[in-house]
Amino acid sequence: MSAILTVEGLEAGYVRDLPILRQVRLSVERASLTVIIGPNGAGKSTLIKAIAGLVPVSAGRVVLDGAEITGIRPDQMGALGLAYVPQTDNIFRHLSIRENLSLVLCRLPDRAQRLDELYALFPPLAAKHKDRAGALSGGQRQMLAVAMALANRPRLVLMDEPSAGLSPKIAAEVLDLARSLTGQGVTVLLVEQNVKQALRVADHCWILAEGRNRIDGPAADILSDPVVGEIYLGGKRVGAA
Numbered sequence: 001m002s003a004i005l006t007v008e009g010l011e012a013g014y015v016r017d018l019p020i021l022r023q024v025r026l027s028v029e030r031a032s033l034t035v036i037i038g039p040n041g042a043g044k045s046t047l048i049k050a051i052a053g054l055v056p057v058s059a060g061r062v063v064l065d066g067a068e069i070t071g072i073r074p075d076q077m078g079a080l081g082l083a084y085v086p087q088t089d090n091i092f093r094h095l096s097i098r099e100n101l102s103l104v105l106c107r108l109p110d111r112a113q114r115l116d117e118l119y120a121l122f123p124p125l126a127a128k129h130k131d132r133a134g135a136l137s138g139g140q141r142q143m144l145a146v147a148m149a150l151a152n153r154p155r156l157v158l159m160d161e162p163s164a165g166l167s168p169k170i171a172a173e174v175l176d177l178a179r180s181l182t183g184q185g186v187t188v189l190l191v192e193q194n195v196k197q198a199l200r201v202a203d204h205c206w207i208l209a210e211g212r213n214r215i216d217g218p219a220a221d222i223l224s225d226p227v228v229g230e231i232y233l234g235g236k237r238v239g240a241a
């Protein structure tokens with residue numbers, strides 16, 4: 001196993017001299033599903049935004065496949081093989097499914113073929129390709145957001161709470177979809193609030209609290225760890241390590 005992504009000593013935040021993330025480290029194995037969990041305000045979204053170059057980094061390094069990518073510009077993301085799926089506003093609601101996909105495919109030389117491949121991967125999107133994206137169900141909207149992220153054949157997909165706001169059944173389908181991407185060699189790093197569901201499909205888990213690393217380990221071990229229960233089920237608040 002080898003890491004496709006490593007983060008070392010990361011300090012990042014929105015306001016100068018006020019870091020949200022402090023000395024954060026992270027390692028993501030190739031073609032794995034890795035989940036970041038932690039209480040509200042722990043810095044989970046900030047961490048994946050910092051990896052994607054969407055939040056200023058004041059110290060530390062982000063390394064993708066051996067190359068440092070700390071503080072990339074958003075327009076470099078695609079060329080580096082990174083895709084980022086925000087929690088909200090991740091599709092254009094007033095455009096059709098086909099128009100949404102066409103937008104992200106516009107730079108690909110083989111865009112017609114790639115569109116067909118995406119429709120083959122996500123048959124519900126093919127069936128509704130003329131429908132307005134805003135009219136889709138929550139699960140299908142997330143499917144479209146994932147399809148848009150995959151359009152340019154990324155190595156690493158970053159997703160912020162892809163199952164938020166969905167029913168448990170549809171949330172499980174979205175997490176299964178994230179899991180299935182790893183079978184195609186895509187690495188997935190996601191933030192989740194649906195902790196138990198996410199841990200059942202993930203390989204590895206990193207827990208953040210108050211902008212710092214807390215615990216990490218194989219997802220199966222974390223699932224049976226009583227400390228996770230303390231953090232999430234209203235027990236004793238666990239301070240940062």
Ligand SMILES: Nc1ncnc2c1ncn2[C@@H]1O[C@H](COP(=O)(O)OP(=O)(O)OP(=O)(O)O)[C@@H](O)[C@H]1O
Binds near residue numbers: 015020
């Ligand atoms: N755009 C912003 N400007 C300033 N501060 C922000 C901004 N976004 C988040 N923060 C602050 O950064 C800290 C970490 O927020 P972040 O959104 O990364 O947490 P999170 O772990 O994703 O939480 P949640 O589970 O609620 O999504 C919080 O204190 C938050 O108030």
Ligand SMILES: [Mg+2]
Binds near residue numbers: 046160191
């Ligand atoms: Mg968040």
